[in-house]
Amino acid sequence: MISFDFEYASPQSIKEASETFQQFKRENKKAIYYAGGTEFISRARAGEIKADAIIDLKQVKECQQIGFANNQLVVGATRTLTDVEEGNFYPLLSDVIQHIAHRTARNKITIGGNLMSHLAYREAALPFLLADSTLEIATMDGNVRQVSIHDIFKQDLHLSEGEFIVQIMTDEKFLNMPHFHSKKTKQSKLNYPIVTLAALRVDEKIRVALSGAYPYPTRLLKLEKLMAAASKKFDGNIERVMKKLPTSIIDDMYASLEYRKFLLERSMIDMFQKLERMSS
Numbered sequence: 001m002i003s004f005d006f007e008y009a010s011p012q013s014i015k016e017a018s019e020t021f022q023q024f025k026r027e028n029k030k031a032i033y034y035a036g037g038t039e040f041i042s043r044a045r046a047g048e049i050k051a052d053a054i055i056d057l058k059q060v061k062e063c064q065q066i067g068f069a070n071n072q073l074v075v076g077a078t079r080t081l082t083d084v085e086e087g088n089f090y091p092l093l094s095d096v097i098q099h100i101a102h103r104t105a106r107n108k109i110t111i112g113g114n115l116m117s118h119l120a121y122r123e124a125a126l127p128f129l130l131a132d133s134t135l136e137i138a139t140m141d142g143n144v145r146q147v148s149i150h151d152i153f154k155q156d157l158h159l160s161e162g163e164f165i166v167q168i169m170t171d172e173k174f175l176n177m178p179h180f181h182s183k184k185t186k187q188s189k190l191n192y193p194i195v196t197l198a199a200l201r202v203d204e205k206i207r208v209a210l211s212g213a214y215p216y217p218t219r220l221l222k223l224e225k226l227m228a229a230a231s232k233k234f235d236g237n238i239e240r241v242m243k244k245l246p247t248s249i250i251d252d253m254y255a256s257l258e259y260r261k262f263l264l265e266r267s268m269i270d271m272f273q274k275l276e277r278m279s280s
Contacts, residue, residue, distance in 0.1 A: 077112025
């Protein structure tokens with residue numbers, strides 16, 4: 001049960017959503033943008049979050065778009081994980097989504113909600129990071145701006161006050177490239193990841209991104225440069241590869257640093273072997 005009352009608004013456009021946020025702000029009310037609601041409801045019940053008003057974005061046309069335009073896959077931020085998975089527009093993204101929570105939850109969790117979750121994992125970001133996707137962001141004044149997904153996740157940067165994700169845009173050339181995905185959990189496959197690894201082979205070069213190992217989804221650019229400089233085939237020196245990883249691997253109650261490194265090493269080996277077979 002949620003222990004506080006709040007006002008509810010369901011704007012029909014980006015401009016109306018922004019104006020509604022501004023109005024609540026003028027009234028000194030804390031407003032939260034709302035899409036699937038799974039995270040808001042669970043956190044509100046636990047007393048971790050409180051709001052005076054909820055602005056539901058599901059009626060905003062642009063946020064519900066899904067399909068192709070101008071040689072790009074466009075995914076509206078309020079489309080559910082199930083919508084995106086079953087559309088199978090981007091097989092790596094569908095594969096990652098299949099391993100997030102259970103089906104009932106995925107029917108409510110939205111793609112934008114996963115990207116902006118307060119949790120560290122945000123696994124749906126990995127395929128977009130690998131494909132250099134672009135986010136369309138609505139600003140508090142009702143305008144929109146486009147930014148690289150790398151700018152949003154750089155050092156765990158969040159959106160500014162009054163902003164929300166409208167759409168995620170991905171160049172269609174990335175969608176059917178050879179890919180790899182591995183999720184390691186403590187117990188069941190639906191648990192939070194200890195390490196999730198996603199990889200994409202682009203022009204015979206491997207791109208790698210991780211969730212669970214670091215405080216936010218991370219693209220391994222230094223590792224990619226090492227692999228690009230070497231032969232396209234894995235030379236067996238996994239230690240050399242591991243040395244190029246960022247050093248801030250999480251050590252917590254779910255898994256020790258050493259155990260995470262072990263699982264990551266195994267995932268790396270599996271990745272190299274699979275992508276080599278796919279390129280041979």
